[in-house]
Amino acid sequence: MFSLRKKKSFFSPAENNEIVSAIRSAEQSTSGEIRVFVESKNAYVNPLDRAAEIFFQLRMDETKDRNGVLIYVAVKSREIAIYADEAIHRLLDDAFWKAAVNNMILEFRQNHVADGIAHCVTTIGQTLAEKFPYKGNEDKNELPDEIVFGK
Numbered sequence: 001m002f003s004l005r006k007k008k009s010f011f012s013p014a015e016n017n018e019i020v021s022a023i024r025s026a027e028q029s030t031s032g033e034i035r036v037f038v039e040s041k042n043a044y045v046n047p048l049d050r051a052a053e054i055f056f057q058l059r060m061d062e063t064k065d066r067n068g069v070l071i072y073v074a075v076k077s078r079e080i081a082i083y084a085d086e087a088i089h090r091l092l093d094d095a096f097w098k099a100a101v102n103n104m105i106l107e108f109r110q111n112h113v114a115d116g117i118a119h120c121v122t123t124i125g126q127t128l129a130e131k132f133p134y135k136g137n138e139d140k141n142e143l144p145d146e147i148v149f150g151k
Contacts, residue, residue: 010038010075015114016147022118023145026125032088032132033068033143034121035060039150042074050074051083054150061085063142067132069124071104071117080104082120091131100124 011019023034035058042050051072055061060068066087073080082097100120107116 010040010149011114011147018114018118019121019147020145022121022125026121026128027141027145029129029134030125030132031065031067031135031139032125032128033060033063033141034071034124034128035068035143035145035148036071036073036117036121037148037150038073038075040074040076041151042077042079047072047074047077047079047081048083050079051081054148055083055085058143058148060143065132067128068143069128071120071124073113073117075113078108080108082124088128088131092127096127 019036023036026034037051037054037058044050045053051070054072055068055070058070060070063085066085068085069088070083071080072083080101082100084092084097100123103123104116104120107113107119
């Protein structure tokens with residue numbers, strides 16, 4: 001199980017705002033939902049399995065169009081994964097997700113963790129906008145945009 005906390009010292013207030021702003025901006029063009037989960041360590045499972053576990057615990061599979069995406073980061077374990085719900089996963093191949101992860105890794109190696117996450121959110125948002133465009137009055141923000149922090 002994990003703890004849901006709003007504040008954690010993984011990011012400065014400016015970095016936190018950068019990531020949340022990227023989420024909000026990306027979601028203005030799509031019916032898709034993007035969330036970011038950050039924790040210190042993942043000592044138990046494969047990072048993709050951990051991302052899936054969190055995805056379902058956050059009830060991201062309950063979005064109307066099944067087009068949610070979770071970006072998972074374990075800071076001290078130095079692990080990242082992206083987990084997408086079934087509707088978006090069907091439309092994109094593994095190469096897209098691997099490229100998104102690899103681009104984040106490149107940013108992380110330059111010690112630009114917040115930038116790497118924000119850029120990944122933007123890239124995913126652009127793709128979601130193509131596959132799941134914003135639906136005007138019928139679209140609503142189904143999930144919070146704030147970063148979720150684990151232990």
